Every structure is written in structure tokens, then in C-alpha cells.
Amino acid sequence: MTPAKPSTPAKPSIAPAVAASGTGHYPLPIALAGHALPWLAIIAFFFFASGGGYLSFGTTIMIWILFAMSLDLVLGYAGIVTLGHAAYFGFGAYVAGLCSIYLTSDPLIGHAIAIVAAAVLGLVTGALILHTTGVTFLMLSLAIISMMFEFANKAKDITGGDDGLQGMKVGPIFGTFEFNLFGTTAYVYTAVVLFLWFLIAWRLVHSPFGRSLDGIRQNARRMRAIGTPVWWRLLAVYTISAGIAGSAGALSAHSTRFVGLDVLSLLTSGIVTVMLILGGTRKLYGAFVGAVVYSVVQDSTAKISPNFWEFIVGGMLILTVLFLEGGLMDIGRVVRNFIAKIAKRSGVA
Amino acid sequence: MTTTPALSIRGLNKSFGAIVVAQSIDVDLKPGARVGLIGPNGAGKTTFVNLLTGFLTPDSGTIALDGERIEALAPEMRVKRGLARTHQIKALLRGFNVRDNVAVAIAERRNFAWRMMRYTPQWRECLEESQTLLDDMGIGVVADRIVRELPYGQQRLLEIAIALSLKPRVLLLDEPAAGVPSTEAHHIHDVLSRLPKDIAILIIEHDMDVIFRFAEEIIVLVQGKVLTRGEPAAIAADPEVRAVYLGRTVI
Numbered sequence: 250m251t252p253a254k255p256s257t258p259a260k261p262s263i264a265p266a267v268a269a270s271g272t273g274h275y276p277l278p279i280a281l282a283g284h285a286l287p288w289l290a291i292i293a294f295f296f297f298a299s300g301g302g303y304l305s306f307g308t309t310i311m312i313w314i315l316f317a318m319s320l321d322l323v324l325g326y327a328g329i330v331t332l333g334h335a336a337y338f339g340f341g342a343y344v345a346g347l348c349s350i351y352l353t354s355d356p357l358i359g360h361a362i363a364i365v366a367a368a369v370l371g372l373v374t375g376a377l378i379l380h381t382t383g384v385t386f387l388m389l390s391l392a393i394i395s396m397m398f399e400f401a402n403k404a405k406d407i408t409g410g411d412d413g414l415q416g417m418k419v420g421p422i423f424g425t426f427e428f429n430l431f432g433t434t435a436y437v438y439t440a441v442v443l444f445l446w447f448l449i450a451w452r453l454v455h456s457p458f459g460r461s462l463d464g465i466r467q468n469a470r471r472m473r474a475i476g477t478p479v480w481w482r483l484l485a486v487y488t489i490s491a492g493i494a495g496s497a498g499a500l501s502a503h504s505t506r507f508v509g510l511d512v513l514s515l516l517t518s519g520i521v522t523v524m525l526i527l528g529g530t531r532k533l534y535g536a537f538v539g540a541v542v543y544s545v546v547q548d549s550t551a552k553i554s555p556n557f558w559e560f561i562v563g564g565m566l567i568l569t570v571l572f573l574e575g576g577l578m579d580i581g582r583v584v585r586n587f588i589a590k591i592a593k594r595s596g597v598a
Numbered sequence: 599m600t601t602t603p604a605l606s607i608r609g610l611n612k613s614f615g616a617i618v619v620a621q622s623i624d625v626d627l628k629p630g631a632r633v634g635l636i637g638p639n640g641a642g643k644t645t646f647v648n649l650l651t652g653f654l655t656p657d658s659g660t661i662a663l664d665g666e667r668i669e670a671l672a673p674e675m676r677v678k679r680g681l682a683r684t685h686q687i688k689a690l691l692r693g694f695n696v697r698d699n700v701a702v703a704i705a706e707r708r709n710f711a712w713r714m715m716r717y718t719p720q721w722r723e724c725l726e727e728s729q730t731l732l733d734d735m736g737i738g739v740v741a742d743r744i745v746r747e748l749p750y751g752q753q754r755l756l757e758i759a760i761a762l763s764l765k766p767r768v769l770l771l772d773e774p775a776a777g778v779p780s781t782e783a784h785h786i787h788d789v790l791s792r793l794p795k796d797i798a799i800l801i802i803e804h805d806m807d808v809i810f811r812f813a814e815e816i817i818v819l820v821q822g823k824v825l826t827r828g829e830p831a832a833i834a835a836d837p838e839v840r841a842v843y844l845g846r847t848v849i
Binding site for chain 2: 463485
């Protein structure tokens, strides 16, 4: 193939390029239905599960979704490979918990403080370690979460150590909606918070900022060569992501009125990473698919045998990574290609 | 009347341990200059480019862009001041299409790439400017192609397009024609000859054909030192240069 002469070639329309940065390649009605699906499912589950006592399970899943979504910004979009993201989740949970004990029982204020605190922690730790990449960064992220875990473990007076933080008093939201025994308030509250964060994250990744993150992930050196302040961009997304993770932690604390040491454990970081990879990175919705599949498989197989679920989830992760490059979210594309292949074969022949 | 050089380098030194890779290099580029930098393998040409662009820090010496000192600035800040480069090893955003590769750079130049709100009309303007530039370079028809699927020669052109989209005052071309099949090389030559006249350009190239056609002045670098400099004809006739290049002494 030879380059075209520098004459005036037909100008390809740039409209598709703009559209493609949005919703993908599906026709609009299908795309809209796809966008509505998770939210309709969340609403439907509320009515379906209200009677069955499964609502708190739904709340937990949504918290995992939010946490995995925050990780997607960092790991998926910006390409920062971290195993320390539970540091911000756990910090948010502890801050929200401590706020409710010592400061105010208003969950919204506690939640806001937890978000800011986690974001500040993200800013400070990110500033320290974001000049590194790859394995070095991975190790430093592990170091940070290990330190925080040990601190929470040792500072029994503040955190309750391995007994967990007890005595949280969570008041009603807006002074009206009590966190009741059935978990309806916690469920709706979590769903609303998830939706708001989702809108913010969606804007973020489909903005010029999001595009420059995409570029940094592909080739940071190139981005510096066009004048991108790479470190600042990464620090910005890291801080925002830490804030969202902290928000998920606060939701977890408020909905269970308890914070256990495990929120800061390496395992929590691992689980959220598995969820995200399982569902698919760089789609935001991957967090939804991954968290739901992981939690449901864990819940249903754990009844058969306590350790069985790890085997199943492990197997699913291996299969996904091997056959679905983009996680379970990729099934749609694989099926679509398959159908197109069949259609082409039967149509043209 | 003297004009401020677009790029002025004084006494640039750099060594890695005992190995000296740059030794008191002085270079001036007037606005619109076309200077070639040649030298055998390992002469320190790419090191020199990395020192200029800020990926390496010089041990001593000054670099001034339009009279302003830049040697302490980070690479991205030097770019913002008007110093752009192309890469010897292709360093493109391989997952993006051609137009987006340029548009991202334009967004950065226009200072709105950090915005976290949705694509504004400004992004559309970036795409349009990108398309115009690509058309001008003769690769407008492949604007929608993903870069990793692009033929090598066109990737090299894209490299140049990205650098130009930054509207630099000084442009460093690091082996723009390296690895391009001879059948496609004339497109690169064509583009090089049509580069904006107001940009000062330093071109580093192994291909003597390209250098002698393009440069008005040639600097010969050997083991981190400027061996000699002068007009192409004088350099071509210089026995010392021939000796260095042919690897033997001319008797």
C-alpha cells in the first residue's frame, strides 16, 4: 500500500469518530436498552427481594460494583496496575465509622467526610508513588495497604483492632429515612450513590481528560512528547478514584453499622481486582457484571461447600482471561461477530 | 542586526559513568534553520536529542529556546514552550486511529486536554484541524485507520504530523526516514521539503541522501563531540568525515 498523493482526497466524515467515543457500535435503541438494563435490574431486584430478605445481599453487591468501578478508572483507563486499592475503600469505611461514633450520626455528612478523606489519602499516597510504574508501583501499593492494615490492627483504641469498629450510630438520611432492619433504606441509598458516581465516572472517561488517560495507558512517553503532564493527570484520576473507593467504603460501613479489619486486607484488593477483570476493564459496566457474577457464584456455591466457590471463581477467571480478552462484557462482541460470520456465510454464498 | 537563535545550546556535557556521551556541544539554530546532525553509530546523536527534549538531564551546559533557558524543565514543559520531536522508534498511540493521534496532541496544545467534562465543540475543532493537517501531509485518507494496522511509511508520516500539530518553533527530526522502504521514501522527502519555513529544524539521519538534500548546515558528531560543521558540500569533501564514516583513514 502506498501513501496517497498530497492532493485533496475525499474528506472522511469525522462525525462517526465523535460518536464512536460514546456508546459503541450498536444502533441507538439497543445501546439505550443496554444502558438502562443494569439500573432496571437494580430497581427490579428491590421489589423482587424486599420480601425474601435478600436486599442486604444486593446492597453488598452494589458496594462492590462501586468499588470495582473506582478501580476501573485507575487500572482500566489509566493503566495503573495496583493491588492496594482497598486502602482507600477501608480508609473510607473507618472514617465513616469513626465519624458516626465521635462526630455526627448524620450518614450524609459522614459519607462526605469519608470521600474527602479517602481522596486526600489518594492524593498524598499517589503523589509519593505515581512517578513509578509497573512492578515497582505494584510493590509500593502493596506496601501502603500492608502498613495501613497493620496500623488499623495495632491501633485498637481507635479502630477496635481485629474485633472491628463497634458502636456506630447511624441516624436517618435527611433526618427521615431510617436504616431499617430490612435494608430497604441502605439499598436505595446505595443505588442512588452508585448511580451518581456512575454518571460522574462516565463523563470523566468520555472527556478529553479520559482520552488523555487512554493515551497515557498506551504510551506515556508519547504523551510527554506532546506536552502532557503525565504525573498530574495520573494523580488526578488516582485521587478521584480513591474518593469513589472511599465512598464505597462509607456505604459499607453505614449499611452494616460495622467496620471489620478485612476492609483493609490485601484479599479485599484482590477480590475487587478479580471482579473487575472478570467483568471487563475499561467499560465501567464491567464492574457491574464482574461484581454480580462473582458474588452470586460465591453465594450459591458456598452452600455446597465452603471452599468450593474459590475453585469455581478461579476457574471462571482463568477461562475469561484465556478466551474473553475484554472480560465477560466481551461475550456480546464475540456473539455478534459469530452471528455476523454466520450471516455472511449464508448470505453471500 | 542579530536575531535571537530559535535554539541555542552552549557547552552541553553528559556522561554515564566513565563513558562520555556529550562533550561541550555548542549548537545554534536560527529561526527557520535547516541543520543536519550526522555521525557514526554510537556517536551520541539520540542522546543529544534526549538531552534537548529533557528525557536526560545534562551534567552541565545550557539550552535556550528563543532566549529562554529550558534545561531545567520537564520534557512536557519544553514541548509547551515550542520544542517538538519525532521519535526514531515509533512511539504512537497504537490503539487510536490516525486522526485521534494528532487530535490528542492538538487538544494538549490548546490546553483543554485536562478537562473532565464531555467532549465540547473544541474537540470537534481538534479533529477538524487534525484532518486538515493529515490531508496536507497526504495521509488524510487513512485518518480512520487504527495506527497499529498502518503501513510503516505512513506511521513515520504520522510521527511528523503529530510533531507539526504542536506548532513548534524548533523541531527535532530523529531519523524520519529510517526503515522506510525506498519506494515510499520519496513521500517522506516530499513532506520534509514542504515543512513550514518558520520552524527551525534539526534533522538526525543516517541516510546521507536525505541529509544532503535537506540541510543547509551539517554538524558531524563523533563520540559525543562535534568533529566539524559546515555546508553540505564542504562536509562531503572533508577527508576527516569520510574517514569516520568509512571506518578507515584516507591516505
